[in-house]
Amino acid sequence: MTETPERTGVSEASGLRGSIGVTGIVFLVIAAAAPLTAIGGALPVMIAAGNGAGAPMAYIVAAAVLLVFSVGYAAMSSHMVDTGAFYAYVQTGLGRETGLGAAALALLTYTAIQAAIYGLAASTIHDLVVSYGGPDIAWWIWALVLVAIVGTLGYRSIDLGAKVLAVLLVLEIGIILVLSGAVLVQGGSTGIDVVSFTPSSFFSGSPGIALMFAIASFIGFEATAIYGEEARNPTRTVPKATYAAVILIGLVYAVSSWAVVLAYGSADVAAAAVGDTAGLTFGAAATYLGDVWAEVMVFMLVTSLFAALLAFHNAIGRYVFALARQGAAPAKLARTHPRHGSPHFGSLFQSASAVVVVGVFAAAGTDPVLQLFTWMSGLATVSILLLMVLTGVAITAFFARSGVDTRLWHTRIAPVLGCVGLLVITGLVLDNFTLLIGGSSVLAGLLLGIIVVVFVGGVVTARTTGNRRSNDATS
Template sequence: MPVTPKSSEIPRRGTGPAAGPPTLRRATLGTSDIVFFVVSAAAPLTVMAGVAPLAIMLGGVGAPAGYLMAGVTLAVFAVGFTAMTRYVRHGGGFYAYITRGLGRPVGMGAALLALIGYNGMEIGVYGLLASATQDTVTSLWGADIPWLPVSLAGLLLVWYLGHRSIDFGAKVLGVLLLAETGILVLLAGGVLLEGGAHGLSADAFTPGNIAGPGMVAVLAMAFAAFTGFESTAIYRREARDPARTIPRATYTAVAFLGLFYAFIVWTVIQAYGSDQVVQAATDDTGGLFFTAITTYVGSWAADLMHVLIVSSVIASLLAFHNAINRYGLSLAEEGVLPAALGRVHPRHRSPHVAGAAQTALGLVVVLGFALAGADPYTELLLWVNTPGMIGLMALQLLAAVAVPFFFRRAGHTENIWRTTVAPAVAAVLLAVALWLVATNVELFTGAGTGVNITLVAIVPAVFLAGVALALRLRRSRPRLYAGFAAEPNE
């Protein structure tokens, strides 16, 4: 039977400079700042221009409804998740929530899954940065540049931005996010002013189109497009009035992404016409958005969109980098990762050691793929991103399952909708979403069966490794185990 330590024996987190070493900058981020981090991680412009054409090609004109359905599912999930934010004051994000509901072994499995998931989502995107930059340079100037220097420059830039203070990063992301959403709004405005190719139509939302055979693939892509929205809780220690800020940021991010994605995809369908858009997407998947904005706004706007896709990718990299650093900081404070990763910069108040370590890991992976002669998009991006995406979806599912178990034991004043019904519905829907992505993984990787099985298998393997680590710590280091995911003031 494990030994439960006295509360005085559980390692503490400092509450400010006077309590010891520097800590994260408190009460810095408002709702809009956290929304910038979350939405930037999703990279709306990249998702729309790079993935939505494939969704249209496979799912037809009903594709916009797929994004709405994914948004509704995640909004239902947010009901229970945000209810828990009033009771869980830990800064460790999802793993703390999962630990409170499902126990320390599952919580530690979730913690390792979060590390792999966020690292996979970020490091793979350095391949996308290289590919997008190559395409932009070729499109604008007709030049061909090697991909590795671009990825290395991205690593350096993201490290520097993450090294700076969190409010500095929020300002950078705010500017980049406004720019990438602005170009999509410009496209939508041009289409609406012209009335589309054959007039505006609501065909995308008719039952026949929504129930089309390709909607399974669309739903898989739609859920993937929201990856990273759950990271609101990671910024708890830096948020102003987190009990209010985090729920507001979560709902705002989900609502914005769901409505914005659906609106932009519907707009592009209008640009070509419901009877011609699928063929247009099939003929030129990568150029669908660029052709539309050239037609309805001008070639200058297409050139600007090329540039803004690069900045969109940089914003996504920075958002995931910041999330990873805070997970690393928290797990270092728990004693699960080396204590050095828990150091905070005395001036910028950033987890700078965790940031440097994450950048070093990214450098190793990027150089490894480069030395192997891999393609930056089809291999570095897709192969590294895929297990990261599946891992984060699995975290969402575990968090939804954890909510009713937590409230069954905790004293609370919440209603049954928030504590039981919504989390249960969300768990079922998220399980379906995870199944859709895992069984349609070839849409994301373009790889063979062997590669796909390996990439999917990474997720349960990492989770089980975390569970095994927890069971080992329970025997060998009971004090550390008992203090895992403990409240700061316990």
């Protein structure tokens, strides 16, 4: 007997519309990962403060854990289609209260990471404009310009957003591959070696820090399920897109980070990263491709950040839509645009929330990179890890209870192994969390406390709305 996929709460009137396939969804997911931002921004920090030449292996370890986790995730996607993704999976497996707690974590994660990227993108644009003799405009004005552009595209059909991201992503990955190819063809600084992928290199220094940044670079990979309602044949598209996204992101990260290591030499790259953390990758581009290519790469960093902003905006809009459709948010947010089939009110809500977060940091006079980007990305990393652990538990519970799939590896072993791997990474992240957000233990405690409060708030909301529904039914 063939199991009919469950569309939790979906009706013809409230469903999203779109026709994206595997390739379109993979573009949306990889855009959220922002490969050039990871290689140009996170990788140098991983090398300098983490495990030096062993940093590329951290990407492989992170990809392996997420790939195992994705086995159960993809298997469950064959039995339900819902734009709530993690939240919908947790609710189906562990109940409405835990599900809404997970939804609150998801909104916190994506709102935080998007705010972080607005800060980094605005600062990058500001510095770029000034370096070319342009006006010295406050960073938050550039952030608001980005909010307006992203909000306009997010308001429209997902098909339009996917096309924009496809173009930007091809260019972004293209320049990363060109740099990697140039380094490998020219033999690097001291020749080609595989030191980066040896156990001794991976476990040198502080591998926990490298692994922490590596897993953060994958945030957004679960968006394959978020777009299920807007995909062609979602029960086949979502699993394929999930595996493809994790594998492609992992390969791009591993190869390109290895190339950057070889560009300076396995023995010398750590010192080079400490000496010029921000310019490490761009310095490699200047050496192996020329100054013009290095300048192009700086511009491509801006488009990489923009692509990530659009991808996360789309994800948040759909989470808000899913919550409203379940009665946990104002009903107006569950409406879809009559022409575009998009969650347009959810998109507007997300644009407004981005303005609020950016406005608060701007009014406080904080630095867009040292405070906004660092604090919010650290918050998002812990939140998404906890959310994935909850999802892994929910997947295991769902298959154990429903019996709709009896494959042992897909429904028992892989989900459990994925949870164990994620718990280990979560422990490493928490152990290094103070360092991640700038070294303040008080601030670290405050940010971790926000995660707890947000999750509890989601649970309380579920109980409150549940009791209200019960009272309405009996009155």
